Amino acid sequence: MTVASGTLIPKIVRVNLLRRHPIAFTLIALVLLSALAPLPALVDAVSGAPPADVDLVRPTLYTLLAPVSNVLDALTFLSGERAIAFLVTWVAALALWGLLRRGLLWRRLAAAVLAPLAVILLGVAAVLLPRPVPRLVAADSTLTVIDYHAHTALSHDGRRGWTLAELAAWHAAQGFGASYVTDHNVVFNGGVDDPIRLLPGVEWSVYNQHVVALGPVAPLDRGVYGRDTRALLSLFGALHRQGAIGIASLPEYWRNHWAELNDFVAAGADGFEIVNCAPKAIGFPAAARARVLQLAESHDLLVVGASDNHGWGQVTCVWNLSSPSAHGYRSNRVIARPIALAQGEWQPWTAAYTQPWLMLTGLSWSERSSWITWILVILIYRAVPRRAGDPPGIGILARSLSLKILRLRRPTPPPPPSTD
Numbered sequence: 001m002t003v004a005s006g007t008l009i010p011k012i013v014r015v016n017l018l019r020r021h022p023i024a025f026t027l028i029a030l031v032l033l034s035a036l037a038p039l040p041a042l043v044d045a046v047s048g049a050p051p052a053d054v055d056l057v058r059p060t061l062y063t064l065l066a067p068v069s070n071v072l073d074a075l076t077f078l079s080g081e082r083a084i085a086f087l088v089t090w091v092a093a094l095a096l097w098g099l100l101r102r103g104l105l106w107r108r109l110a111a112a113v114l115a116p117l118a119v120i121l122l123g124v125a126a127v128l129l130p131r132p133v134p135r136l137v138a139a140d141s142t143l144t145v146i147d148y149h150a151h152t153a154l155s156h157d158g159r160r161g162w163t164l165a166e167l168a169a170w171h172a173a174q175g176f177g178a179s180y181v182t183d184h185n186v187v188f189n190g191g192v193d194d195p196i197r198l199l200p201g202v203e204w205s206v207y208n209q210h211v212v213a214l215g216p217v218a219p220l221d222r223g224v225y226g227r228d229t230r231a232l233l234s235l236f237g238a239l240h241r242q243g244a245i246g247i248a249s250l251p252e253y254w255r256n257h258w259a260e261l262n263d264f265v266a267a268g269a270d271g272f273e274i275v276n277c278a279p280k281a282i283g284f285p286a287a288a289r290a291r292v293l294q295l296a297e298s299h300d301l302l303v304v305g306a307s308d309n310h311g312w313g314q315v316t317c318v319w320n321l322s323s324p325s326a327h328g329y330r331s332n333r334v335i336a337r338p339i340a341l342a343q344g345e346w347q348p349w350t351a352a353y354t355q356p357w358l359m360l361t362g363l364s365w366s367e368r369s370s371w372i373t374w375i376l377v378i379l380i381y382r383a384v385p386r387r388a389g390d391p392p393g394i395g396i397l398a399r400s401l402s403l404k405i406l407r408l409r410r411p412t413p414p415p416p417p418s419t420d
C-alpha cells in the first residue's frame with residue numbers, strides 16, 4: 001500500500017489543496033503564527049507576570065476537544081459590549097458569505113441562515129453546556145484557592161435551580177477549596193463543607209454600589225444605607241459591628257463612584273475587587289486597576305478577584321490565593337486568565353478578530369497539537385476524492401488516514417510486515 005507523503009504529492013495537487021481548502025490552511029497558519037507571541041495560561045493580576053507556583057491543569061478530554069473547549073472559554077470571557085460586537089460582526093459576515101458563495105440559490109440561502117445560527121448556538125453552548133474545565137493547582141498547600149463573590153438561584157439574576165451543591169461542584173471542578181456565597185441582599189450563613197467549604201456572605205446593593213460582605217453577616221435595613229453616598233459609606237461601619245468585612249464590587253465603584261474612592265477608604269472599606277468575570281465588569285481596564293492597586297497598597301487593603309458566578313457559564317476567569325499568615329494587601333493574590341484582563345484593553349468593535357486571536361495566543365502546545373490534528377482530520381476527509389461504490393463517512397477517512405496519522409502520533413511505529 002502506498003500513501004502519498006508530503007514530498008511525493010505533485011506540486012499541482014499541493015496548489016490545488018491550498019486553493020480548495022483555504023479555511024483549513026489559514027487556520028493552521030494562525031494556530032502556528034499565534035505561537036510566536038504566546039500569552040501565558042495565567043497571570044498575577046497585580047504584577048502582570050505569570051505566577052511560578054501555580055498551574056492551569058487541563059483535563060485530557062478538555063485538550064482532546066481543544067477547538068471546542070477553547071472557543072467556548074473564549075466566548076465566556078467576552079465583556080458585554082464585546083460580546084454584542086462579536087455576535088453582530090460574525091452573524092453579518094457569515095450571512096453575507098453564505099449569500100455570495102457560488103452554487104444553487106437554495107444552498108446559498110441555507111448557508112446564509114445556518115452559518116450565523118451556528119455562532120449563536122456556540123454562544124448558548126458557552127453559557128449552558130456542561131463540559132470539562134481547566135483547574136488551578138497551587139504548589140503551596142497552605143494557600144487557600146478561594147472565590148470571594150458567587151451567587152445561587154436565591155439571587156434575582158441567578159440561574160433557576162442553581163443550588164449551593166451545584167455552585168460548590170462548579171468551584172471544586174476548577175480547583176477552588178472555598179468560596180463565599182454572596183447572593184443579592186440575601187444573607188448566607190454557611191454550613192456547607194463538601195466538596196468545598198461555602199462561607200457566609202451577602203452582596204448588599206446600596207445607592208448604585210454593590211458591597212460584598214464577608215464573614216458573620218446578618219440582615220440589615222438596606223433603606224438606611226441607600227439614600228446617598230454618605231449613607232452608603234456608613235454600611236462599612238455597620239458590617240464591622242457585625243464582625244464582617246466589606247469589599248467594594250465591580251463594576252459599580254468604577255462606573256458610579258470613581259471620584260469617591262478615597263471616601264470609601266476613609267469610611268472603612270476593607271478592599272476592592274480588581275477582577276470580576278461578569279460580562280458587565282470583565283472590561284475593567286488596566287489603567288483603572290493600577291489606580292485602585294495604588295490606593296489599596298498605600299492603605300494596606302485587600303484586593304480580590306471575583307468569579308461573580310450566577311450559574312451561567314462553565315469557567316471562571318479568576319482565582320485567589322489566600323494566605324493565612326498575612327493581612328491586608330499582601331494576604332491575597334489574584335490569578336487571572338490573560339484573555340479576561342485583555343477585555344478592557346481592546347475596543348468592542350475589534351472583538352470579532354481580537355477575541356479569536358487572544359484565544360489562539362493563549363493555547364498550550366498540547367492544545368495547539370489538538371487543533372492541528374482536528375483541522376488535518378477534517379481536511380483529509382474533505383480532500384480525499386470518493387470513488388464510485390465508496391461508502392460516505394468514516395470508512396474512507398479511516399482508510400486514507402490509517403498510515404498517515406498513526407505515523408504522526410506514534411513516535412516508534414512497529415515495522416510493517418514485509419510481504420514482498
Ligand SMILES: [Zn+2]
Pocket residue numbers: 149150151203308
Ligand atoms: Zn454579584
